[in-house]
Amino acid sequence: MSTNNNSSKLDFEIVLAKFESSLTDEEDTELKAYIEGYEELYKFFTLMGTIFTFVSKDLVSKMEIMNELMSESPEQFRTVKRMIEHEKNNELLTKKGYTSGSRTLLRLHRGLNFIKEFLQGVSGIDDKEGTATVCRKAYEETLAEHHTFLIRNGAKMAMGAMPTREQLLKKIISDDPKDIENVMQTVPKVLVVLNTVFERIDSVYTEHSLHELP
Numbered sequence: 001m002s003t004n005n006n007s008s009k010l011d012f013e014i015v016l017a018k019f020e021s022s023l024t025d026e027e028d029t030e031l032k033a034y035i036e037g038y039e040e041l042y043k044f045f046t047l048m049g050t051i052f053t054f055v056s057k058d059l060v061s062k063m064e065i066m067n068e069l070m071s072e073s074p075e076q077f078r079t080v081k082r083m084i085e086h087e088k089n090n091e092l093l094t095k096k097g098y099t100s101g102s103r104t105l106l107r108l109h110r111g112l113n114f115i116k117e118f119l120q121g122v123s124g125i126d127d128k129e130g131t132a133t134v135c136r137k138a139y140e141e142t143l144a145e146h147h148t149f150l151i152r153n154g155a156k157m158a159m160g161a162m163p164t165r166e167q168l169l170k171k172i173i174s175d176d177p178k179d180i181e182n183v184m185q186t187v188p189k190v191l192v193v194l195n196t197v198f199e200r201i202d203s204v205y206t207e208h209s210l211h212e213l214p
Helices: 011-023 031-041 042-046 047-056 057-070 080-089 101-123 134-143 151-159 164-173 177-184 186-207
Strands: none
Touching: 011 134, 011 186, 031 042, 031 057, 031 080, 031 101, 042 164, 047 057, 047 151, 080 101, 080 186, 101 134, 101 164, 101 186, 134 151, 134 164, 151 186, 164 177
16 A cells, blocks of 8 residues: 555655556566656656756656557557567658657656656765755766756756755655655665666667667
8 A cells, every 4th residue: 555645746656566567578668557657756846846847848748649659559559669669660760740659758768767866866865965966966967968058057057956855755755754754665666666667678779779869
């Protein structure tokens, strides 16, 4: 049972369950469960307000695109490998007028990398410490290389408003310290699963040389 009863807050148990269930026996990733897990994880950005606009501004549209593609062609977009093979075999990756699922997922994939690295950093600091340093480190190691100079500068400015770890956890989890303590016991498991999902998808994109999709 979930330890967090506030549906507006981020429920790490839902994140864990969805991303775990996305991992198939064929070293593949089921897209429906991945997007459902991502939708819950996205609450992190909405709960933090405008601070993370530099990351979150287009994630919603990417999730909507993936849901549309899965709805229109459920078999072709059932898993990551099927999607990439379908779009490659039909020369859809760079086709004009076509919104590529592989390209769309790549943007979500990069965002997931940032989220997991930031959560990892937050897990390793004290309650009274600020989260700006770990946020900046996570950003520079993940998303920064994909952003323009202006976005990078805006991101650095936004990070200056980051709260302490204690304030951040209250905002995204609960005001109750017991709830926070219970939820934080789940976070290491969540990070293991997010890393597994990320590495699995990353290896598929590497195999097909798709990391630089425009």
